[in-house]
Amino acid sequence: MPRRRRVWWETALLVTLAAAGLPALSKQSWGLLAAAMVTVALILMFRGFEDASASAREIALVATLGAVAALARVPFAVLPGVQPTTFLVIVAGLVFGCRAGFMVGATAALVSNFFLGHGPWTPWQMLAWGLAGVSAGYLARFRPRVGRWETAVFGFAWGYLFGWIMNFWFWAAFLHPHDWRSFLAGCAASFWFDTWHAAGNAAFGLLLGEPVTRVCRRFARRLRVDTVPLPSDREASATHRGNEDEGGRAGVGKP
Template identity: 35%
Template structure:
């Protein structure tokens, strides 16, 4: 329920410009609603953690692991800005979601982008949208089918590549409806969906694809080369922390 609510809030934040009549008071930019979206996301992330705690999906040790991985991912994100989109932090988000589950992955994605933005000074109206999109990356990493050995590493590496591209596609939507780059690549309110999708496709191929390929390729390489070792390390940490072992008090 908590994951559904926060995802619905994120979808509304991304998509409302496509349902507003041209020339209305809301038809300006996300600079006005982004702070409200950010304020809405934070308590919902806390609600996800609380629901995981009460349902047994996480415990205090898992929350500590969440904080540690968020800090590591945020520090790695400092390597990305201005470096052809190379962002190794996405590998951390994917591995966290894979090992610790969907709720953990969603919160890890959001907090990693938040931490990285504080470290790099990249705080702006785009931040809540980045948090939501990265949260979905971690969530769907936790939804991947069961696999073992090289098959699992290959699955994660492929997912890392695809999610790196999809993250960029989704993130463009936070500003594309308001941008004006020319009639061939800009959103036209009231036009058929197919026409606007074609314009967005041209916009993505000409402006964003190369940057997103850097993110996708970096995620693929990190997961393909170090994914097996990192999975073992995280799972070993989970076993030693005994996340799933119930506490039994003895006299």
């Protein structure tokens, strides 16, 4: 990734992370301000993806994985917290990188809520799943080969992280006063829901981590394009003269 695009992408990521804490500066409409700032941060991230000039194959891949992750969430809606969306977003980040991981996570939340219901929680779900994909992409930079146990542990941790991000939205919009005690009370109320989410992620990682990652890596190899630089005119002429000299020496003494 060129330096300019990488700086833009990382700046947008920092804005997204800061959006969760800036509402504390306002004494009124915390929930509205938080949702507005997260929405702006998401727009910046989508704009960064657009400015990155992604190939048609990458766009199709992100759209396909986002749709699969979204549709996989719908049948599991009857189970509290258990769904394969987080697992699929993490695998996308591990295999295809931070940018694709964020886009798959954000797309999965946006599309699945057309079936399950949109609301002020949608931008926060897009943020949470997008950050799960980004963090998985950074994990892959330090550990290129992540096994099923690492995927399970990482997914287990994100079960709670996802819940805490969503708790922040609920805390900013509905709980008063806005202090650590009320926030911890909200986290305690969602503890079992987050635990089921974490356990489901770990189970999907252990059972499906290796086969799903293997399939995604196969597609990643197909997306990769290796370029071989052409020799310069000077190198080509030198090679040609060398071949002529060798041919001349080989013909010495022959009739």
